[in-house]
Amino acid sequence: MGPVLGAGPFIAGLRSAFAMGTPASCAFWILRSAVIDAEIRPHPAGVPDIGRALGQAAWRLARDRRFAPYRRRVVSGHARLGHCPVCSRCVVFVALTHWLRDSYECLRCGSIPRQRALMEVLEQVAPQWRDLRIHESSPDGASSRRIAQDCAAYDASQYWPDVRPGSMRDGVRCEDVTRLTLADESLDLFITQDVFEHVLHAERAFAEIARVLRPGGLHVFTVPWYWWKPTLVRARSGPDGLEHLEPPDHHANPVDPAGSLVITEWGWDLPDVISRHSSMTTTAHAIRDPRQGIVGAFREVMVSRKPTS
Numbered sequence: 001m002g003p004v005l006g007a008g009p010f011i012a013g014l015r016s017a018f019a020m021g022t023p024a025s026c027a028f029w030i031l032r033s034a035v036i037d038a039e040i041r042p043h044p045a046g047v048p049d050i051g052r053a054l055g056q057a058a059w060r061l062a063r064d065r066r067f068a069p070y071r072r073r074v075v076s077g078h079a080r081l082g083h084c085p086v087c088s089r090c091v092v093f094v095a096l097t098h099w100l101r102d103s104y105e106c107l108r109c110g111s112i113p114r115q116r117a118l119m120e121v122l123e124q125v126a127p128q129w130r131d132l133r134i135h136e137s138s139p140d141g142a143s144s145r146r147i148a149q150d151c152a153a154y155d156a157s158q159y160w161p162d163v164r165p166g167s168m169r170d171g172v173r174c175e176d177v178t179r180l181t182l183a184d185e186s187l188d189l190f191i192t193q194d195v196f197e198h199v200l201h202a203e204r205a206f207a208e209i210a211r212v213l214r215p216g217g218l219h220v221f222t223v224p225w226y227w228w229k230p231t232l233v234r235a236r237s238g239p240d241g242l243e244h245l246e247p248p249d250h251h252a253n254p255v256d257p258a259g260s261l262v263i264t265e266w267g268w269d270l271p272d273v274i275s276r277h278s279s280m281t282t283t284a285h286a287i288r289d290p291r292q293g294i295v296g297a298f299r300e301v302m303v304s305r306k307p308t309s
């Protein structure tokens with residue numbers, strides 16, 4: 001790596017970059033700020049890899065209109081150089097908003113912290129995942145794309161209430177995670193990413209996942225986990241349809257523009273609920289690693305293991 005740039009010349013350079021006002025010049029100074037970030041050490045992959053990451057990030061910042069409103073944030077120190085567990089490259093991470101969980105992006109693959117945490121945990125608990133039989137319910141984002149790309153026996157499904165489970169819509173299989181049409185013990189890994197806060201009768205879904213996993217199989221999943229308080233049920237099914245116990249709260253849904261209603265805020269008793277309904281044992285993995293872009297709230301990755309006998 002070249003000589004580290006001092007703060008004085010850096011600020012002066014930044015001013016002149018803004019005075020010139022071209023995206024490319026801004027991007028250049030933004031990337032220098034990533035290099036001088038105190039937490040960043042040279043990556044073992046070496047300088048050529050870092051050079052590629054910076055060049056790639058500069059290209060995106062200069063040309064991708066989506067990033068234009070955020071350039072000043074990036075300049076003010078919200079960019080970091082690191083290694084992304086989703087695209088397995090040296091990259092620049094950019095914090096687009098203060099809510100890092102949904103906006104701290106890898107400029108190369110677009111992944112966010114919970115997706116990077118999931119990939120890191122997957123490598124730890126099932127390093128041979130590329131050779132396993134994997135099903136993912138409601139895939140979305142860079143981590144789903146990476147798993148689908150690298151695993152030959154990967155299959156995925158989405159949920160539409162008006163489509164019969166097991167049938168197809170637009171080439172995508174429909175599955176209801178509370179009544180899967182998959183065969184008993186037919187999978188090594190079941191993956192869900194931010195799905196279980198939206199599932200009605202989640203206890204049935206945990207039981208179903210245990211049924212389709214082989215003995216020793218794993219359910220690897222992310223969910224916003226409020227580990228400091230008991231589970232809060234926000235809505236449930238009543239005799240007249242859905243019954244709201246709390247004000248409705250919606251999250252983005254890739255297959256429904258109206259979004260997904262939050263049914264449950266899972267608390268400290270989540271592993272107990274899973275164990276009661278599926279006999280699986282759950283471990284929470286809480287990784288914080290700025291160099292892998294794994295920071296922000298709700299980073300936990302859950303791993304439930306089906307007993308071998």
Ligand SMILES: [Zn+2]
Pocket residue numbers: 084085086087088089091106107108109110111
């Ligand atoms: Zn990435």
